Amino acid sequence: MPTDTTPSNLLGVDLTAVRDWMDTQGLGSGEPTAVSPIGGGTQNIMIGFERSGVRYVLRRGPKHLRPQSNRMMQREMTLLRALSGTAVPHPTFVAGCEDPDVLGAVFYLMHAVDGYNAAETLTPAHAADPALRHRMGLSMVDALTELARLDPAALGLAEFGRPEGFLERQVGRWLGELESFTRLPGYPTVLLPQVEQIASWLDDNRPPQGAPGLLHGDYHVANVMFDRVAPTVAAMVDWEMATVGDPLLDLGWMLAMWPDADGEPDLLESRLAAAGGLPSRAELVARYADNSDRDLSAIDWYTALAGFKLGIILEGTYARSRSGQAPTDIGDRLHRYALLLFDRTLRSID
Secondary structure, three states: EEEEEOOOEEEEEEEEHHHHHHHOOOOOOOOOOOEEOOOOOOOOOOEEEEEEOOEEEEOOOOOOOOOOHHHHHHHHHHHHHOOOOOOOOOOOEEEOOHHHHHHOOOEEEEEOOOOOOOOOOOOOHHHOHHHHHHHHHHHHHHHHHHHOOOOOOOOOOOOOOOOOOOHHHHHHHHHHHHHHHHHOOOOOOOOOOHHHHHHHHHOOOOOOOOOOOOOOOOOOOHHHEEEOOOOOOOOOOOOOOOOOEEEEHHHHHHHHHHHOOOOOOOOOOOHHHHHHHOOOOOHHHHHHHOOOOOOOOOOHOOOOOOOOHHHHHHHHHHHHHHOOOOOOHHHHHHHHHHHHHHHHHHHHHH
């Protein structure tokens, strides 16, 4: 007789507790099956499983919760509920649990997206055709413009962020975050070069802020799922940094990580970039301009801000890895990415 090999605990998640909680929500019956970890992110835990013939993805904060981890999960739930029915490609929210006693952290369930992560692999169709890969890059911009044209207040998200003074706050906010890492054991001093130089340039050249809108907040190839056949974005995922502010920062974020030239690696060393055929940065900006009335004249500034901010975020994982709160191999890899981002940003402002 076959033995049930489904684990009862994976990545620190008690699947028996998940089963019992789903019972209270009327979400199927029986044990979770076909359980597997889902990669692609380094900050949070995601697990896929099936129950009563439905494929779910569970998402919660990391094993070592950060001070804002539970709040970020709550915000993701709020946003995904609000995006329901919009043209923005996103995972379908199912249910969430804000009681940390159930799993030791706030978590939620979404339906699994029928798509794949092109940072890790390419389908045979996409691998074989550079024209399709070119359209995949443009599709990422199209998804962004759909998000940026939404009215947060109309979606019930008027209080989701603080758009007033959003750009003015960014440099000081992230300098403070970087300084906080030095209080972690094992990371006594900042290891990113020319931080003050970049910060001063950003403050000295800050453009007027555009009309407020929704931001994904961490937009790059590893945070989208592509259709397996069509060259289109099936879903934007990992919404933990979403807010209301200046949506052009999302475009700058995408550009900061994009390959410098066709066939060269992007910041994440993705399979999509390695295969080549992608649009240039200029093509991405032109595509955005075709579908938006926002002023893109200062897009280089937004790209520099994105490199500065993302570099500090990645360095946070490295700092935590030095103090035993994140895997060392992941921390080392993200530190390397942070250094590359800062180097790219320094060259752009020079």
